[in-house]
Amino acid sequence: MTPALPESLQIINLGIPTFLPGLALAGSRVTTTAWKPPARGDAAIGWAAARLTADTAVDQANTLALSRLTASRPVLIGTARAATLIPALSERRLLHAGPPLDWKRAAGPVRGALIGAALLEGWAPDPASAAAALAAGDIAFEPCHHHGAVGPMAGIISPSMPLWIVKDPATGRQAYCNYNEGLGKVLRFGAHSPEVLARLNWMGGELFETLRRALDQLGGLELRPLMARALQMGDELHNRNAAATGLFTRQIAPAVARSASAASAAAVFDFLGANDHFFLNLSMAACKLACDSARGVEGSSICTAMARNGSDFGIQVSGLDGIWFTAPAPVVDGLFFAGYGPADAAPDLGDSAITETAGLGGISLAAAPSIVRFVGGTSALALATTRRMAAICAGEHPEFTIPALDFQGSPAGIDARRVVDLNRPPVINTGIAHREAGIGQIGAGITAAPLACFEQAISQLASQRFGVI
Amino acid sequence: MTPALPESLQIINLGIPTFLPGLALAGSRVTTTAWKPPARGDAAIGWAAARLTADTAVDQANTLALSRLTASRPVLIGTARAATLIPALSERRLLHAGPPLDWKRAAGPVRGALIGAALLEGWAPDPASAAAALAAGDIAFEPCHHHGAVGPMAGIISPSMPLWIVKDPATGRQAYCNYNEGLGKVLRFGAHSPEVLARLNWMGGELFETLRRALDQLGGLELRPLMARALQMGDELHNRNAAATGLFTRQIAPAVARSASAASAAAVFDFLGANDHFFLNLSMAACKLACDSARGVEGSSICTAMARNGSDFGIQVSGLDGIWFTAPAPVVDGLFFAGYGPADAAPDLGDSAITETAGLGGISLAAAPSIVRFVGGTSALALATTRRMAAICAGEHPEFTIPALDFQGSPAGIDARRVVDLNRPPVINTGIAHREAGIGQIGAGITAAPLACFEQAISQLASQRFGVI
Numbered sequence: 001m002t003p004a005l006p007e008s009l010q011i012i013n014l015g016i017p018t019f020l021p022g023l024a025l026a027g028s029r030v031t032t033t034a035w036k037p038p039a040r041g042d043a044a045i046g047w048a049a050a051r052l053t054a055d056t057a058v059d060q061a062n063t064l065a066l067s068r069l070t071a072s073r074p075v076l077i078g079t080a081r082a083a084t085l086i087p088a089l090s091e092r093r094l095l096h097a098g099p100p101l102d103w104k105r106a107a108g109p110v111r112g113a114l115i116g117a118a119l120l121e122g123w124a125p126d127p128a129s130a131a132a133a134l135a136a137g138d139i140a141f142e143p144c145h146h147h148g149a150v151g152p153m154a155g156i157i158s159p160s161m162p163l164w165i166v167k168d169p170a171t172g173r174q175a176y177c178n179y180n181e182g183l184g185k186v187l188r189f190g191a192h193s194p195e196v197l198a199r200l201n202w203m204g205g206e207l208f209e210t211l212r213r214a215l216d217q218l219g220g221l222e223l224r225p226l227m228a229r230a231l232q233m234g235d236e237l238h239n240r241n242a243a244a245t246g247l248f249t250r251q252i253a254p255a256v257a258r259s260a261s262a263a264s265a266a267a268v269f270d271f272l273g274a275n276d277h278f279f280l281n282l283s284m285a286a287c288k289l290a291c292d293s294a295r296g297v298e299g300s301s302i303c304t305a306m307a308r309n310g311s312d313f314g315i316q317v318s319g320l321d322g323i324w325f326t327a328p329a330p331v332v333d334g335l336f337f338a339g340y341g342p343a344d345a346a347p348d349l350g351d352s353a354i355t356e357t358a359g360l361g362g363i364s365l366a367a368a369p370s371i372v373r374f375v376g377g378t379s380a381l382a383l384a385t386t387r388r389m390a391a392i393c394a395g396e397h398p399e400f401t402i403p404a405l406d407f408q409g410s411p412a413g414i415d416a417r418r419v420v421d422l423n424r425p426p427v428i429n430t431g432i433a434h435r436e437a438g439i440g441q442i443g444a445g446i447t448a449a450p451l452a453c454f455e456q457a458i459s460q461l462a463s464q465r466f467g468v469i
Numbered sequence: 470m471t472p473a474l475p476e477s478l479q480i481i482n483l484g485i486p487t488f489l490p491g492l493a494l495a496g497s498r499v500t501t502t503a504w505k506p507p508a509r510g511d512a513a514i515g516w517a518a519a520r521l522t523a524d525t526a527v528d529q530a531n532t533l534a535l536s537r538l539t540a541s542r543p544v545l546i547g548t549a550r551a552a553t554l555i556p557a558l559s560e561r562r563l564l565h566a567g568p569p570l571d572w573k574r575a576a577g578p579v580r581g582a583l584i585g586a587a588l589l590e591g592w593a594p595d596p597a598s599a600a601a602a603l604a605a606g607d608i609a610f611e612p613c614h615h616h617g618a619v620g621p622m623a624g625i626i627s628p629s630m631p632l633w634i635v636k637d638p639a640t641g642r643q644a645y646c647n648y649n650e651g652l653g654k655v656l657r658f659g660a661h662s663p664e665v666l667a668r669l670n671w672m673g674g675e676l677f678e679t680l681r682r683a684l685d686q687l688g689g690l691e692l693r694p695l696m697a698r699a700l701q702m703g704d705e706l707h708n709r710n711a712a713a714t715g716l717f718t719r720q721i722a723p724a725v726a727r728s729a730s731a732a733s734a735a736a737v738f739d740f741l742g743a744n745d746h747f748f749l750n751l752s753m754a755a756c757k758l759a760c761d762s763a764r765g766v767e768g769s770s771i772c773t774a775m776a777r778n779g780s781d782f783g784i785q786v787s788g789l790d791g792i793w794f795t796a797p798a799p800v801v802d803g804l805f806f807a808g809y810g811p812a813d814a815a816p817d818l819g820d821s822a823i824t825e826t827a828g829l830g831g832i833s834l835a836a837a838p839s840i841v842r843f844v845g846g847t848s849a850l851a852l853a854t855t856r857r858m859a860a861i862c863a864g865e866h867p868e869f870t871i872p873a874l875d876f877q878g879s880p881a882g883i884d885a886r887r888v889v890d891l892n893r894p895p896v897i898n899t900g901i902a903h904r905e906a907g908i909g910q911i912g913a914g915i916t917a918a919p920l921a922c923f924e925q926a927i928s929q930l931a932s933q934r935f936g937v938i
Contacts, residue, residue, distance in 0.1 A: 229711070232703050232839050233702040233703040233704075233711065233712050234701050234702040234703060234712075234872065235702075242698070242702065242716075243702050243703075243712055243715065245715075245719070246712065246714075246715025246716055246718065246719055247715055249715065249718055249719050249722065250714070250715055250718050250738075250741060250742040251742060253718065253722055253738035253741070253742060254735045254736075254738040254739045254742060255735075256726075256738075257725075257726060257731050257734035257735035257738055258731060258732075258735040260731075262726050262727060262729075262731065262734075263727075265726035265731075265734065266723045266724075266726035266727040267723075269719075269722035269723040269725075269726055270723045272719060272722070273719040273720060273722060273723060369872040369873065369875075369876075370701050370872055373872070373875075373876060378875050379872055379873055379874070379875050379876075380875075403703065403838040403839055403842070403848055404838065404848055404873055405848070406838075406842075406847050406848050406849075407842060407848075
């Protein structure tokens with residue numbers, strides 16, 4: 001009897017276990033891969049991704065979008081109150097992280113932060129009446145992303161809050177982000193106790209005035225070389241900003257000393273010295289500027305925003321500018337502070353995934369093995385993660401390089417086609433908020449964007465290009 | 470005919486090429502290693518190393534010495550002028566890097582720096598008369614190491630220079646180092662032009678006074694956690710101190726702002742902001758303190774000093790405290806600045822190899838792949854170097870860990886027995902000085918300590934323990 005398969009046959013099995021027992025009986029050598037059908041088996045979307053992948057016009061559009069993203073040159077030109085930069089904020093209106101949201105669906109930490117901002121602005125005498133005004137639509141709220149801004153976690157920006165102004169001198173484009181409050185009980189995790197509001201008032205007063213004068217004196221600070229250096233120093237510029245905060249402090253300290261009173265300078269240095277995350281919000285503004293530069297390239301499948309509002313995860317792609325593709329925000333698999341667990345966690349939250357959208361954060365995890373260690377992983381896992389992320393990106397950043405990968409550029413330009421084709425969502429480093437307002441951060445970890453967002457974007461991009469799919 | 474060797478024999482050939490052709494003819498599978506006889510083939514010293522290796526009393530002595538080295542807790546308690554800390558400096562006497570030296574044998578940069586220090590102190594009106602006074606013994610000079618101090622490159626310390634004071638509260642032991650001048654034309658590379666002396670005068674005036682007051686206000690700064698953090702941030706704390714300088718700036722900035730005038734604070738922040746090597750001299754003082762803690766353990770073959778004076782490379786070992794084992798200082802194989810080459814280079818120079826003696830610098834190269842890249846290597850080479858160095862060290866540092874090696878401790882406690890047994894000298898990161906006085910730095914690179922120093926130490930240690938060998 002002749003065997004069905006020659007003995008020497010070597011077989012690569014594409015992820016389908018059904019064939020394995022028969023092959024084993026026939027004595028064949030089988031290599032099994034983890035391959036799964038594109039778009040998690042949705043044939044229509046899988047075909048859409050395949051057609052878009054075969055479309056050289058999309059390749060060209062992506063090359064253009066990527067070149068704009070990586071050419072972005074963020075210069076910190078100053079700081080100003082939000083209302084002077086964002087006209088919509090002159091009324092009783094707040095900004096929040098992620099895609100659009102209404103009060104009814106808002107998660108605990110977002111509600112808490114909105115209430116805190118209303119109290120900070122003096123729009124309500126107490127939390128209950130602030131909540132009532134927000135629920136009644138008497139105080140409105142819109143996404144930061146709709147106003148050229150980003151904010152970490154709840155991401156609330158109110159009119160009196162100071163914002164960083166980051167500008168690309170080549171294009172004149174600007175992007176904004178609020179200041180980082182530090183860890184512990186802070187507004188961005190939904191806390192709004194008197195100590196939280198007192199800190200925000202100090203930040204809007206002495207800190208703002210000191211930084212404003214120092215930046216005026218400096219006349220602009222180039223963020224790109226600073227960020228490139230921080231990537232050589234163990235930061236991935238999302239969950240780790242210790243090196244960047246040190247570099248920023250060294251650059252701004254002389255101007256602070258020259259322009260502030262000794263007491264103000266000391267208070268500001270105390271604040272910067274105690275907060276390793278201080279630079280995060282500058283990294284976010286720089287990444288927002290880069291991603292905005294890549295918007296609106298017809299046919300491009302490059303991702304220009306990933307953001308979470310605590311209920312939904314939303315993405316945008318360059319070729320469908322301004323459209324949110326959303327899915328329920330996942331709960332983060334991470335390490336919890338003592339006494340907390342997954343049941344206490346709010347779903348994924350914040351605009352800070354703009355750093356991953358620009359190729360930093362989880363995408364460049366290889367630059368920051370300390371983060372992986374925090375959640376129990378190895379430095380090999382950090383390297384492997386960035387290599388896996390390179391496969392869903394259109395290219396590399398020419399100036400952001402990763403020492404542990406022999407100074408390979410950080411992967412940049414997340415291509416929604418590849419995400420769908422490989423079923424491989426972008427990895428995101430993030431903090432974890434308690435699901436109830438007012439408690440704050442309870443952990444940190446690594447999560448992934450929902451594939452459904454990318455599948456929707458691919459579906460719509462294909463139907464725009466090829467008609468109904 | 471029966472073959473001399475069975476066909477299936479697998480052979481490991483210990484570095485001896487003579488056997489290879491015959492083995493190849495016999496068809497045997499041979500793995501060739503780079504092994505060479507211990508002590509570069511010197512049978513007496515090779516046996517000495519072997520007897521010391523078999524001696525469990527030496528193991529115990531090394532365990533004790535290593536535990537003292539790694540338990541050292543350096544606290545920066547203040548800064549003071551050298552003459553107030555080192556009584557020998559109250560006369561016309563200077564300190565220099567490395568083992569003892571006389572004027573006749575002194576290399577160009579050391580002569581230049583000695584002349585500069587004599588001018589700085591006002592002991593001579595011009596370089597020629599300073600040189601004459603030094604040559605005549607009218608101005609004396611002794612090793613920094615003989616006075617609890619270290620200095621980078623020429624390592625000159627003069628009475629009026631301010632020194633860092635690092636102290637271990639548990640033992641009361643202190644160690645000293647001068648301040649870092651930055652790059653370019655500086656005394657430590659032998660330059661002594663008016664601009665160099667003007668900078669030193671400013672450092673001994675405004676910088677010293679500002680740092681002194683700030684440290685008084687801080688009341689002590691723990692260096693160990695700061696150094697541990699810097700190792701997570703791409704520094705190896707010898708040729709790279711960018712992260713540590715940033716962390717130091719963040720810690721000291723509030724106290725500077727509180728205790729100095731705005732103009733002085735700004736000038737000091739300008740200086741710190743422009744000098745990525747500022748922390749080097751603090752790292753050296755901390756490493757000197759740790760290595761001194763390990764001195765004088767009877768029978769121990771742990772290295773307690775490696776230092777170069779531009780002519781000789783000298784080491785000391787714990788069990789033979791105070792004795793220098795010297796060999797000609799090597800020329801550094803490195804990358805030269807444009808216009809310079811090996812023919813322009815002075816031999817290896819400076820006390821900064823105290824960082825390697827404590828397990829940092831070249832020993833922990835895996836923490837700082839950027840340094841390897843500077844000389845054209847890969848991050849894999851950085852990892853391999855630290856793994857190779859681990860084989861000549863007695864253990865690991867419990868708090869200094871290396872992210873790229875999955876947070877393995879930095880190798881610590883260079884064991885002269887293993888250096889001699891493996892013919893594997895400690896790797897040292899260093900700067901390269903021009904061989905003529907007054908020109909300054911012309912490159913940087915990676916070098917190795919001469920094996921001869923370790924062979925002498927092993928020989929003397931064995932003869933002390935076992936009689937004449």
